Amino acid sequence: MFKRILLIGCITILLGLLLTGCIIDSKNDGPGQITVGTVHGTTYASNDTLSGVKVYEVDSLGNQGAYTWSETNGNFTLYGIPEGLTTLRFEKDGYYQHSIEVMVEARRVLELTDTQTTLVVEQ
Numbered sequence: 001m002f003k004r005i006l007l008i009g010c011i012t013i014l015l016g017l018l019l020t021g022c023i024i025d026s027k028n029d030g031p032g033q034i035t036v037g038t039v040h041g042t043t044y045a046s047n048d049t050l051s052g053v054k055v056y057e058v059d060s061l062g063n064q065g066a067y068t069w070s071e072t073n074g075n076f077t078l079y080g081i082p083e084g085l086t087t088l089r090f091e092k093d094g095y096y097q098h099s100i101e102v103m104v105e106a107r108r109v110l111e112l113t114d115t116q117t118t119l120v121v122e123q
Contacts, residue, residue, distance in 0.1 A: 035083050037104040041112030042074040043090060045119045049074030050092065053119065058087040058099070095119040 043053040055076045056067035070076040078088070083106040090098040100116050 035106045036080045037083055037106055038109045039078040039081055039086075039088065039102065039104065039112065040109055041076060041117045042114065043070040043076065043092075043117045043119065044074060044114050045095060045121060050095075050119060053090050053092045053095075056089055056091075057081055058089050090117065090119055092119060094122055096122055 041055075043050045043055070049070075051070050051072045051074055053070040053074075053076070054067060055070060055078060057065035057078060059065050065082075066078050066080050068076050068078055081104045083104050085101055086104050087099055087101050096119065098117075098119050100112075102110060102112070102116075104110055
């Protein structure tokens with residue numbers, strides 16, 4: 001009986017590790033290779049920070065990827081962005097949609113400048 005419980009416990013632990021590894025490596029080239037980065041910045045309009053801006057990654061097919069909204073102080077952080085050239089889009093009602101291309105590096109945080117994250121009010 002003890003051997004059976006031990007075997008079931010070991011199988012459960014191994015299955016858990018396997019599933020966790022699959023989730024962590026879902027955007028990676030292989031086990032242990034992290035190929036995603038992070039993008040951080042602050043959204044602005046007319047030299048003031050702007051909250052509630054939807055910030056998201058757009059893949060090569062034009063589909064939305066990772067997304068977030070800027071906080072009350074305008075700060076935002078996007079996690080798990082695939083390394084390489086990536087399009088980021090900024091949207092908020094009453095403002096023109098804004099897109100930029102950035103180069104994301106694996107295991108790095110890309111800090112965007114205010115000129116990259118400034119939205120213009122629709123006229």
